[in-house]
Amino acid sequence: MTPVTSFSLSPSSGSRAMSKPLYLHEDRLFSSDPAQRAIARELYSSVKSLPILSPHGHTDPSWFADNLPFENATTLFLAPDHYIYRMLYSQGIDMDAVGVGSKDGPSTADARKAWHIYAAHQHLFRGTPSFMWMSHVFGEIMGFDVALDASTADHYFDRIGECLASPEYRPRALFERFNIDLLATTEGPTDTLEHHQKIKDSGWKGRVVTAYRPDPVIDPEHEDFHDKLKIFGELTGEDVYSWKGYLRAHRNRRDVFMTYGATSTDHGHPTAQTANLSHSDTKDLFHRVLKKRVSPEDAELFRAQMLTEMARMSLDDGLTMQIHPGSFRNHNKQIFDRYGRDKGADMPLPTNYVHALKPLLDAFGNEKNLTVILFTLDETSYARELAPLAGHYPILKLGPSWWFHDSPEGMMRFREQVTETAGFYNTVGFNDDTRAFLSIPARHDVARRIDSTFLARLVAEHRMPVEDAAELIEDLTYNLPKAAYKL
Template sequence: MTSRPWTLHPDRALPAEPAQRSIARELYQATAALPIVSMHGHIDAGAIARNDSFGDPAELFIIPDHYLVRMLVSQGFSNSDLGVRPRDPAAPFETDHRLIWRRFAENWKLYRGTPTRYWMEHELVEIFGITEEPSAATADVIYDELTEALAKPEFRIRGLFDRFNIEVLSTTDAPDADLADHAALAAEGWGERVVPTFRPDAVFYPDRAGWRAAVDRLSARSGVDVGDYAGFLEAVQQRRFAFVAAGARATDHGHLTANTTPLDRAEAERIFAAALNGPVDAASGEAFAGNMLFESARMTVDDGLVMQLHPGVLRDHAASVHETYGPDNGFDIPVAVEYARALQPLLNAFGHDPRFRIILFTIDETVYSRELAPIAGAYPAVKLGAPWWFLDSPGGMARFRELVTETAGFYNTSGFVDDTRAFASIPARHDLSRRIDAGYLSKLVAEHRLTLDEATETAVDLAYHLPLASYARR
């Protein structure tokens, strides 16, 4: 007996209740084909400039996807087993990509109920036409089918960029980035499609390893002598203007807390001078970083970049994994965040200034209704970012709408961001967001709290118009 080909249900992630599902289906259809506005992510601009191919399935789906990797690590695999290259060039790691794919396929059931399962299903079926679910028995067949597809010109990154209907994609870039890849893309007419984002975290925390080297690179790239705090501020502002000239629309700040307390000038100068001469303690580092968020807001008033703040992640929780594999591999773990008092200095100074814009993200959903929605519902400079990291899941997205909308409404939110390094997952992530929003709106229609026309307009705005407006150049 031949099994039926693997297909995806057209109503996946829509409400189970029949009346709501019917409405949600209509709302989803209004957004399904809209262009993707991807304003927060980590795709390499160089890969797009070179029009790279993805090599093989392990290189595309597994090695760059920290969601997927950490699940397998939680079940006893090491990062090396999954092809993640250690810092030590002499250290062994798995280079047999077919074996890496087998390890994933044999453990497909681990992803049941997770957003990774949804994304992978979408990618494999909708993009690559795979007709069998991953398993130990199908691993090699799927690997060969994917490898054959990835060798075709239309599956290089620019071909997929067009196929995914990406209107604009924002990368995330260090303050000393030369932006040469963005310049090359702009010369080819891609300047409005792929834009940089200024991410200065490495130079804002003087207590962290590598800070002095990052400051030296900032000085070299900007051409500004960073021998004191004044020179440091000048160099940061100079690089921000360079990013604006390269098409940037936003800055991005991944701090541990939301502290935005400005320091007395003499204290900021003291901490900076001390850091140039040796390590400073964590309290000084946090105080300086909070001061630099305030300074970043001031600079935003001048250069027009949108400020993105997403605190509350304890980075590289596993010290040994971080030491072995480097940043972004040591497991990020959410922590509680306080926003109302922490943001008060910044918002008192800039929250009603029409030249200032800030988008707040969180992975501490306990603050949605208590702090973030009331802040966004009051300050014209503030929008709430989409559920992010651990909350970009069906349940996380649904809870966000339930907890935020009654206070902040829909139009004080910024629309969805995918925040991914896994390029092929971008359309899957946006598709899931559109389905969850359709489900939430269908409930309002079913309860006669919105008309169908209002819900349709809102769904389209959430998927497309709001992210464009939230990140528009000033």
């Protein structure tokens, strides 16, 4: 990816004589061992320009529906990126000050001032993937050649503002420039999918599809459970307060989501627990969770049972199922009360899979027409549980290293700990899983580089012929996600 060449900004070089060059080396993330680096370069160069498949993420479909310009550097890069403001917050910088809106409304911070705060704290991001992603965005997408710091903050803010005002930086133009083959967003079961409808109606050729994430009507502990359930019934015309009607409502919405391109469902539960109760026990449980007060045990059991129900539906309609377990959401009560969900205060938990998945696997583990992709925030499960499970059960595949582990070291640990038992072909390539649209090329680029680096080591250590590595890098980049998500 290169910056849009037709776009030019007058250089304001005089004022930034002291600024440092932007750091974005062409060999970044490759091993410094010359033998390995040469192989990694070769492998990477063969997939560097392949189209992006983004089968799981959290971009906002309204961007592509409305195709309005992004506003400014702060609202685009800072205020919505919890990777960034949580790090600033950990060092005593208020979230309001960097533009994060609260339940009281949008932040009243001046956007330029907020940007200055971020610019002046770049050292906090040393060694983090955020630093690498942002350098990629600034260099490759925004065309900067100086590093962001206090002395260049205004230059950045201004130039980004100018860029965003130009047609080349509208969402659809960027989507095309990013060479995205397919981008999946994630919607709740009560989402009307109007933005996806608008995209469809617009005749734009960009493939933006949805994915079915029914957590709000499956998790009795979700703060909106009862409200969403009501809408769920209205939207589907089903009696969602009867067990049969509730299941029919899910099937109904899954069908509708599929008409908007959905090929997958997604389930973000606190644990990976599954259950396979008898019909009458399930009905009784369902009626208990409909009450205003549900016990934690019943809530957990209902989520567990619903994973099995979702697998059963996937067997019928073919949707690939994703399970993202193990996050203690909204750990910081004070932040949740003031700012709400998804504010960088979710914390990973130890996660068990071998016991937890057994009920679902007993029911459907040996099916050939079902794909369940497992994720984890608990890396101890890679070699101990996930690889052995995926290396045996036909329905199981392993999603890439996720969230806190979506990072060079994290990706490398994933490959090192998973491959020997599960091989490469029980994995599904990369997910960017991001809300930060402009970082998508950066994230896929990191994944392609790390996979190249991992394979280059295997080749240089004579553990794999280079021809196999050449095939693998393409499979990991393109063919595996295409197959696993049925794209």
